[in-house]
Structures are given as structure tokens and as C-alpha cells.
Amino acid sequence: MIRASFHRSILVTAIALLLSLSVAVVPARPGHAIEFQDVTEQTGIAFKHADGSSGRRYIVEAMSAGLALFDYDQDGDIDIYLVSGSALRGSQYSPPPRNRLYRNEGNWRFTDVTETSGLGDTGHGLAVTVGDYDNDGDRDVYITNFGPNALYRNNGDGTFTNVTKAAGVADGFKVGAGTNFLDIEGDGDLDLFVSSYIHFTYDNHVLGKARGYPAYVGPRVYNLTPDALYRNNGDGTFTDISLASGIAHSLGSGMGTVCADYDHDGDTDIFVANDNSPDFLFANNGAGLFTECGTLAGIAYDLYGNEMGSMGVDCADYDNDGHLDFYVTSYQDQMAHLYRNLGDGFFEDKTLASGAGAGTGGNVTWGNGFADFDHDGDRDLFVAVGHMDDNVAQWDQRTSYAAHNLVLMNIGNGRFVDISQDCGEGLKVAHSSRGCGLDDLDNDGDIDIVVLNTRSEPTILRNNSSSQGHWLQIRLRGTRTNRDGIGACVKLVAKDMSLIDEVHSGRGYQSHYGMRLHFGLGNHTKIDYVEVRWIGGKVEVFRNIEIDRLITLTEGDS
Amino acid sequence: MKFILAVLLVWSSTQTESTEDPQLKALRTQEQQLAQRLLRDFPESENPLVILGDFYQHRGQTDQALKLWQEVMKKDARRADVYDRMAKVAFATNDYEASTRLWRMALQMNPSLPNLYNNLARSLMQLGQYQEAQQLLEKEICLSGDNAANSLLLGAVHLELRQYEDAERCYQKMLELDPNNPHACYGLYQVYSRLKNREKAAVYLKQFQQGKSQWRTTKKETVVRNLSQADSEVNFYARCLARLCADARKLYMAKGDLQTTEWLLTQAIELDPNSVAHRDALMSFYADAGRVKEALEVCRVIKRMDPNNISCQLNLGLLAARLGQFAQAEKALLTAIAMAPAQADGYRELAQLYLRAKTRQVEARDLAAQAVKLQPVAGHYFLLGWACDVTGDRARALEALQHALILDPQNQAYQQVLQRITAEGTIP
Numbered sequence: 001m002i003r004a005s006f007h008r009s010i011l012v013t014a015i016a017l018l019l020s021l022s023v024a025v026v027p028a029r030p031g032h033a034i035e036f037q038d039v040t041e042q043t044g045i046a047f048k049h050a051d052g053s054s055g056r057r058y059i060v061e062a063m064s065a066g067l068a069l070f071d072y073d074q075d076g077d078i079d080i081y082l083v084s085g086s087a088l089r090g091s092q093y094s095p096p097p098r099n100r101l102y103r104n105e106g107n108w109r110f111t112d113v114t115e116t117s118g119l120g121d122t123g124h125g126l127a128v129t130v131g132d133y134d135n136d137g138d139r140d141v142y143i144t145n146f147g148p149n150a151l152y153r154n155n156g157d158g159t160f161t162n163v164t165k166a167a168g169v170a171d172g173f174k175v176g177a178g179t180n181f182l183d184i185e186g187d188g189d190l191d192l193f194v195s196s197y198i199h200f201t202y203d204n205h206v207l208g209k210a211r212g213y214p215a216y217v218g219p220r221v222y223n224l225t226p227d228a229l230y231r232n233n234g235d236g237t238f239t240d241i242s243l244a245s246g247i248a249h250s251l252g253s254g255m256g257t258v259c260a261d262y263d264h265d266g267d268t269d270i271f272v273a274n275d276n277s278p279d280f281l282f283a284n285n286g287a288g289l290f291t292e293c294g295t296l297a298g299i300a301y302d303l304y305g306n307e308m309g310s311m312g313v314d315c316a317d318y319d320n321d322g323h324l325d326f327y328v329t330s331y332q333d334q335m336a337h338l339y340r341n342l343g344d345g346f347f348e349d350k351t352l353a354s355g356a357g358a359g360t361g362g363n364v365t366w367g368n369g370f371a372d373f374d375h376d377g378d379r380d381l382f383v384a385v386g387h388m389d390d391n392v393a394q395w396d397q398r399t400s401y402a403a404h405n406l407v408l409m410n411i412g413n414g415r416f417v418d419i420s421q422d423c424g425e426g427l428k429v430a431h432s433s434r435g436c437g438l439d440d441l442d443n444d445g446d447i448d449i450v451v452l453n454t455r456s457e458p459t460i461l462r463n464n465s466s467s468q469g470h471w472l473q474i475r476l477r478g479t480r481t482n483r484d485g486i487g488a489c490v491k492l493v494a495k496d497m498s499l500i501d502e503v504h505s506g507r508g509y510q511s512h513y514g515m516r517l518h519f520g521l522g523n524h525t526k527i528d529y530v531e532v533r534w535i536g537g538k539v540e541v542f543r544n545i546e547i548d549r550l551i552t553l554t555e556g557d558s
Numbered sequence: 559m560k561f562i563l564a565v566l567l568v569w570s571s572t573q574t575e576s577t578e579d580p581q582l583k584a585l586r587t588q589e590q591q592l593a594q595r596l597l598r599d600f601p602e603s604e605n606p607l608v609i610l611g612d613f614y615q616h617r618g619q620t621d622q623a624l625k626l627w628q629e630v631m632k633k634d635a636r637r638a639d640v641y642d643r644m645a646k647v648a649f650a651t652n653d654y655e656a657s658t659r660l661w662r663m664a665l666q667m668n669p670s671l672p673n674l675y676n677n678l679a680r681s682l683m684q685l686g687q688y689q690e691a692q693q694l695l696e697k698e699i700c701l702s703g704d705n706a707a708n709s710l711l712l713g714a715v716h717l718e719l720r721q722y723e724d725a726e727r728c729y730q731k732m733l734e735l736d737p738n739n740p741h742a743c744y745g746l747y748q749v750y751s752r753l754k755n756r757e758k759a760a761v762y763l764k765q766f767q768q769g770k771s772q773w774r775t776t777k778k779e780t781v782v783r784n785l786s787q788a789d790s791e792v793n794f795y796a797r798c799l800a801r802l803c804a805d806a807r808k809l810y811m812a813k814g815d816l817q818t819t820e821w822l823l824t825q826a827i828e829l830d831p832n833s834v835a836h837r838d839a840l841m842s843f844y845a846d847a848g849r850v851k852e853a854l855e856v857c858r859v860i861k862r863m864d865p866n867n868i869s870c871q872l873n874l875g876l877l878a879a880r881l882g883q884f885a886q887a888e889k890a891l892l893t894a895i896a897m898a899p900a901q902a903d904g905y906r907e908l909a910q911l912y913l914r915a916k917t918r919q920v921e922a923r924d925l926a927a928q929a930v931k932l933q934p935v936a937g938h939y940f941l942l943g944w945a946c947d948v949t950g951d952r953a954r955a956l957e958a959l960q961h962a963l964i965l966d967p968q969n970q971a972y973q974q975v976l977q978r979i980t981a982e983g984t985i986p
Contacts, residue, residue: 206785211618212794220781277774295767298748303714305744305766333650346751353686353718361652397620398651415686 033374033467034409034419036426036449040460043102043110045080050097051454052088052124055214057207059200060146060175061088062216062388063126063255064454066367066435066510070130070139072117073158077104078439080450082458083125083143083510089202098122099143108442108462118160121150126197127435127510131181132483133190133232139484142169144176144194144510153236169230169238175200178257178313180506182268183487184231184245184288186536190482190505191288192230192238193247195254195272198222211395216388218309219253219275227254227272227280231288246290252277256312256367258507260324261489262297263345266537268487271299273310273328299326299339303349308334309364312435312509316370316379317341317500318354319414322491324502327356329365329383329509332399336360336368336383338416356381356408358418363387363403367436367509371447372520373407375469377497379520381408381416384451384509386432402430405451405459426461433459437513445471445548447518452511470521473550476503478534480555487535490517490553494524521547532558581792589613589799596806599813604630608640609805616798620647638668645677654684672702679711688715706736713745717752725749740769800830804839811843819843834864841873850880868898872907879911887911902933909941913948923949930958936966940975947979955979 051061065083072079080102087093098120102110114120123145130139138154148170152160164170175197181190198219208217226248230238242248252274259268263283270290272280278300282290294300301307309331315324323341330336335357339347351357360383367384374380383406390401407423408416420427431453441448442462449461472492476485485503492499501517521527530542532553540558545551578586596606611626624647627640645660661678668674675698679691695712702708713728726749732742743766750759789797807822823843826836837860844853854877860870875890891911895904906929912922923945929938943958959976966972 208785209788209790212789212791217785218781220778221785278770296763298751301744303717303748304710305741305770307770335652348748348752352683353688355686357684359652395618397618398647 033376033465034380034407035424035464035466036407036461037424037464038426038429038459039108039462040457042108043460044112045082045102045110045458045460046112047082047084047100047102048097048457049082049452049454050085050087050093052085052091053455054088054090056088056090056205057214057216058088058202058205059198059216059219059222060124060126061085063175063177063197063510064366064432064434065125065452066127066178066508066512067437067450067452067458068128068130068141068511069437069439069441069450069513070515072101072119072139072141072154073103074138075104077106077443078441078516079104080110080437080441080458080460081119081128081141082452083128083435085126085146086122086124088124088146096122099125099128104441106442108460113158117158118162119152121145121152121162123147123150126176127179127506129179129181129506129512130515131190131486131505133181133192134236135189135483137483142179142181142192142194144171144179144196146175146200147173149176149179149194163236167236167238168240169194171196171228174225177254178272178506178510180257180259180270180504181482181486182259182270182505183482183535184229184268184284186267186286186481187234188478188481188536189232189234190486191232193227193257193259193270193506194230195227195257196225197255197275198253199225210389210392213391213395215391215395219277222253224251224253224277226251229290241288245288246292247282250280250282250292252280254280255310256329256507256509256511258313258315258326258504259487260315260502260504261487262315262324262326262341264323264343264489266533266535268535271313271315271326273313274307275309275311275331276307278307279310279313279328297345297347298349299347302334302337302351308337310337311364311366312368312384312511314369314507315502315504318356318370318379318381318410320378320497320499322498322500324500325350327368327370327381329360329368332364332387333361336365350414354414355416355418358408358416359383359406359420360385363399365406366434367451367511369436369438369508369513371438371514371518372410372471373447373463374409374465374467375446375471375520375522376410376412376467377469377499377520377522377524378410378412380410382406382436382438382449383408384433384436386434386454388432390432390455400430401432403432404428404430405433405436424464426459429459431456431459435509435511437508437511439513440473440516440518440550443550445473450513467520468523470524470547472519472521472527472545472547474517474519474530475515475550475552476517476532477552477554480538481534481536484515485532485534485555486515489533491531491533492519493528493531494521494526495528497522497524516550579792582795585792585795585799589802592799592802592806596809599815599818600809603809604633604637605809606806608637608643609802609809611643612805613798613802615643615647616801617795620651623647636667638664638671638674641667642671642674642677645681649677649681649684652684654681657681658685670701672698675701676708676711679715683711683715683718688718691715692719704731704735706732706739706742709735710741710745713742717745717748720752722749722753738765738769740766740773743769796829797833800826800828800833800836803829804836807839807843816847832863834860834867834870837863838870845873845877845880850877853877854881866897868894868901868903871897872903875907875911879914884911884915900932902929902938905929905932906938906941909945913941913945916948919945919948923951934961934965936962936969936972939965940972943975943979952979 053061068081084097100114101119103113127144138156141152143150153163177195177197184191208215228242229247254272256273267284267286270282281294311329315326323343326339338356340350370379385403387401406420435452446463451459527545607626611623615623641664645657648657658681675694679694682691709732716725729742729745743762746762803822803826807819810818823840841856871894875887878887891908905925909922909925912918926942926945939958939962943955946955
């Protein structure tokens, strides 16, 4: 009798377990306020990304592209620039695809201003960054391509001029990847970092196979090309200092990049997410000389010493300890990785302990970003997801080409919780996503999201979170340093809360966003002070700051 | 069971399109016939569903695999091996809560399997539950001893828990087991960095970077080689089907159906002619069945396919010895020693060959001593005792046998021999 009942209970347990495996049950989560709504259709954005694919599976197709969120016309709202590939050998498009710029008209309406702006680059676009390289008060755009890259100078009247040749920043004919403007030596103007993926030409193309099916190959079969660094000469031209600066001494397969002062020594360092080779951390000596120290700092590999198929990278202080931590997305079967900055030049891999890898290992993860979506005083994570191979379902049922993106909520004790299935219909959209950008598109104080989907329309997600938390957005205006304060570090202190952030040009997966710094304040209604450390080391303290608004802090006005 | 398999067979047949490659079509027919045969020949057993699930899993058809394993569980909910399979799927799809639950069930069903402790620990680590992972890994080590895999995991657990001395101990153990292992070096680099021991950190960082650099070169070569040999859809299907045949033969072998066992193995080789594993299985089958000449023939084919295969080289020697071809056996075993001088196997087998042939007994003793030196296990001490005894070194023989008994105190054969040698002074 006892035996029979034991067997029955085992059977019941087993069946319950089987059901739990075959049916995705969303475990109950603590109540939270993060919610996103898909507003793509109402924006009027008709962009469709082209990857140039024709079935030949050139590796550059799978890279797809990033996007930029920035205020190109200085009208106070964030516009959207979407990067597209072009026809590769064997493919045809009519009309030819091009990058597209959409002006934000307010109220979630956007107008295609590609033609009038002159920003419709027709190269096989991969990445983009934004910065006012000529310090004339408007934001210029640099695009990396499979082929020569392009620099577009903003004329200040809503139009751009292609000045690549005159500036000397075409960077040869490479497979471009993440790119950033940064002031490497604190001379007040923005220099340019350009990573590159691999040495690929139509002639050295390799077709991969997965379980007998055609598939994209990884970067290992190709030779690597060094990344490049261009010094701004201050006269509209740049000088290639890749070798002299130490950048070109390291070879990796660069993808996403971010430039940030990881060691808090007052200059901007460079992080490169490398696909299938150790990630780079180029430490700046303050004079524009860089030493690659990723392995030494414990950020180039995972906990076990495995190099990852790194894709995108963002950095922010997720645990509010005053140091910038890094989040790196990666290939299928590898979790996206969170590296906690210990503040002594070293990082520890906190992926598992923090839960920041939750939901990321089942597919390829790309664009990513930290933002405090619910204004509770800590930064959450958004991750763009999608497989490279459109036929993956034929040979691997564990994953899919189109996938749902992820939201990982920071629950405040150094841990993240995957709430993707529980934060609105905006996260139920499935595409093969790549670059993403996080910014306040409707100027309501919270952070919205734009996702570039390969071979498809973008996804625009409006943040409808019901949080009652307060917030502050800060736009920096450099006078002696670069105009947008790129590289400046901001510390906000409100009673027991101390938050930091930095202004970055280029981040995530080959994208640019977030030049207006955003702080969630929780229930703090008063800010004690905001400290800005400009590039070059000058520190200013600003007081009497009101909350729940966007403010501009100008260098020298403290 | 019949119903679910019938459903899957219908599903499988729907994969056939009129435009399908005739080779693919033929393979699909072969798959269906084998599945039906398994079902017919093992009507009361759930094992055919288990191996058919494995087949689908290898093909990347995880959903089909899960359906079959779920069917098995309906019939027998105590199968730790099936829980393990399902947990692996959950783990691979990053459902760590499910993989943790399933491995817990597997352990409940069979707590004597060390790998289940390791798997559950890995799953718990993904959930950030390090304390329990640590306990499980320690249990695994109690059951199966230290190995590189559990030392690496336990090192990582201690590192995450900031127990740096413990982490150091684990990584050092790993280096003992696998000198220069880059993962252990990286672990030690992290430990010493956290302990601010810059000198030691620098040593292991250098070692790690050297190891990684070598690994990267080899990896690139492997990737390029694999790409050049990449399967077509037909070849991949055939390889999976070959594996199914090889798995199925175990069921027939257990049933004593030698004819079908042999047929399945030859089918596996026909479907996947480049597989050494299938030929190896056929060789073992012939050897076990006393068909030594045929076994030797297969072994020679393996040798041609994989000239650096040490185990094949040893088998050439052992099979030749069984056929009484002393010179060929000796030559093959000497070659095995030359191919892998740091492995004990060649020394052991050659020592046994000499001792059994009652020739070159002094050399046999030296070879046995070398085996003991390289791998001080009970069997090798016993062999040394035997060799010492026949060469008249009774004291050393006794000492070696006592060592063997210390390492394997329950071994009755050793006990009897020791008693006899103590009383009579000879080993039979």
C-alpha cells in the first residue's frame, strides 16, 4: 500500500515536472512598474532594414546594424537615425536601401527627413556614432560600413555634408564595427575611435554549415584587422594615430564599443567587445597613449577564462557604488555578461550571482543598455535578441531567428530579475533584433526604446511604466571641453543616494544614444548637489537643482 | 507508447516532400523502418523511446525528443537517465529552474551517479545558488574523486563566494591533474589578484596567456578543418542514423541477439564510414564473440583511418596476442609505448604479454614498475608483484601486493594471491 502510493506520488511529480518543462510558465514576480507599449505603427516610420542577403550568407549580413538617437536639429527632442545595409553581391533592391533619418515631431510622430538632411548614406552600413567633432554646436555623424566609412558634418540648418575625404577618416575598405567620439588627450576636441570586425572580401568568403544546413560562419576563419584611432587636428581633419597610440598593437574581432573612464583617473578609456576573441580594455594614460589591459583587469574573459562571442556593450553603475560596471552581450549558449567594477582596476564576473544573464543564453544577444526604466534609483537592463541564421529552426529547435527582447529589472540588492514576459505587449514583439537605443523620445522623463531589427521594420517602445519615482535628466554643455561634454562624469547626490553616470558617444551594439543623462530618483524630492568632472579633470558642483525635468549644466556656470 | 511513436513516425513522414533529395528520402525510410522494428522487438521496454529521443536530440529536434522521453516517464517515472536527458535540454535552453528540478529528481532516483551531482551543481550556479552547489560538488568528489571538471567548478564557486584560499586549493588541484590548464591558471590569476599577491598573479596570468594563445591557434585550425569537412544535410542525417543504429545494437546485445547486433553495427559503419567509434564497437563485438581474426581486421582499418589512435594500437597488440602472434603483438605494443610514453597502458600490456608468454621476465618487471610509476593503481601494483615474484624478488613482490591491497582492500583475488605467496612463495 505504501509502495503503491509512493509510486503514484512520484508519477504525479514527474508529470508536473514534464508539464513545467513543456509549457512556459511565468513564475510570479514581485510587483513592478515597468511596462512598454509598441508604438511603431503610429510613429509613421517606414524604414525597413536591408542586410544585402541573397542566400550566399556573407558574414557581414549577419552583423546587421545599429542606430543613433540624438537631437540633430537642436529642437529639444530626440530624433532617430537608422542604419541599413546595401545590396551585396548577388542581391538586388529597388530602390537601393539607405540609412534614414527621422525627425521627431512630438506626440510619437516622426517625419522622414533623409533626403533633405543629406544623411542617407548608401554604403553597407553597420555602426554609427554622434559627436560635435568641430565644436560648432551641432552634432555630427560618423558611420562605419563594409567599405569606406563616412563622416557627415552637421551644417546647423538641418542638413549634413559628407566630409569624409577632407577629414581623412574613411578608414580604408574594412568591415567596420562600433565607433566612438572621445577626447583622448583632453585638448577640447573630439577624436575618433573606429573598431573593425574581420578581414572579409567576397573572394575570401566562407560558407558555414550547421547540422548539414547552410549557416553563417563565425569570425575565427578570417584574419583580424586592427582597430583605428584618429586624432582630431582641430581644423576639420584627422590624423591616423592607430599605431602610435598603441591601439593597433592588438588584434580582435571588434563589434560593440563604449568609451568610458573605468578607472576614474579623469581620462576616457576604450572597451571593445570582440566576437570570439578576448574583449579589449584600452587604458588611456591621459595623453592619448593606450595600453590593452582587458585580461589583466579581469574583463576580457568569463569567470572560467573562456572568451565570449561578444556583441554589444554598455556601462553604468548598476550597484550604485560609484564605479562603472560593464554589460556585454554574446552568442547563443553564452550568457550576456555583467562585470562588476571593484574600483581597484579589477572587475569580477557577476553574471550568475547577479542574475544579469537570465534569459540571455538561449539566443544571440546584441544591443543592450542600462537605464532606470522605473525611476527607482537603480539601472535596469534592456537586451536585443535574435539569431543570425534565418533557417536555425531547421537544425536547432531550442532557438529561433525571431525572438523576444529582454528587460531585466534591477531589484536593488545587486540582482536582476527577467521580467520580459511580464512588462507589457511591447516586449511580445518578435524580430531578429540587433542595435538598440534608449532615450526619452516623448520628453516625459522616462526612457523609451528603439530597436533595429534585421531585414525588418524597427520596433519603437514607449515606456508606460506607472512608477511614481522622481527623475532628472542632465544635458551637459562644454565650453572649454567638447560641446556635449562627452567623457564628463556626473555625480548626483540626494540624501543617502549617490548616483553616477558619464556622457558617452557610441555604445551598445554599434549604436549611439543617451547623451542626455537620465537619473531615477525614487522618492527623493530634493537633490543636494550635482558634481560634474569635465574631461581634463576640472570639477564643478551645481546646487539648487529642481527635479522631474531636463536641465542643462554649462561648463563654468557652477 | 505505440501511439506516440506512431505520431512521430507520421510527423517524420510529413517531413518528406515530393521534391526531397532521394538520398534524404531513403534515409527517412530507413529511420522509420528501424523505429518500427525497435517497437516490434521490444514491446514491453521503454528503451527504444529513449534512444529514439536521443536520435531526435542529435538532429536538433528537441521537441520530438522531449515528447518521447515524456512518454517514457509516463511508463516509468523513476528513470534517472531520462530525467538527466530532460534536464540537459532544459539547461541548454537556459531554463535553469526546470533543469534544477529535473536533476533533483534524477538524484532522488539514483543518488549514486556522480555526474548528476555535478550537473545539478552547474544548474544551481546558473541560479546563483552557490552554497548548495558547493555541497553537491564536494559530494561528487567524495563519490568519484577529484577531476579537472569538478575542481574547476568548485574553484569558481569558492571564487564567487570570495573564499579565496579554498578557490586557490581547487585550482591548484586542477593543475595537479592537468598541468598548464589555462582555466586553472585563469582561476589562480583571479584569486591572487583579489588577494593582492601581484607576483603570483603575474605568473599565472603569463601561463594563462601562453595556454590561451596555443589554444586559439589550435581552435582556428580545427574550425577551418571542420568547415572543409562540413556535413551536407544528407551526411548529417546519415551520421545521426548511424548513431541510432549503434545505440539500438546495445538493446539487441543485451537481449542476446548477436545477429541483429552485428547487422546494426555494420549498418552504422555503412551510414557513417568515417566514424572510428562505430568500427571500434564492431571490433569489440567481434573480440567478445571470439571472432578475433575479424576483430583484428577491423582494428587494422581503424589504424589506417586514425594512425595516432593509441587505444587502437594497444588493441592491435592484444588481438595479435590472442591469436598467438607474439612477434606482431610485441611490435604493436612497443609502438604503443613509443606513441604515448607517458601513458601506463602500453607498459602494462607488454609486461603482461611477456609474463604470460613466460619470456623476458626481467623486462616485464621493469615495464610493470614503469606502469606503477606512471599510474600507481592497484592493478599495476599487482602486476609488479607478479613480475617480481617470477624474477625471484620475493620481498619486492610482497611489498607490491601489499600496496595493491591497500589501494583495493576488498579485492579477494589479491588477498588470495598474497596469502599464497606468503605461504608458498609463488604467484600462479
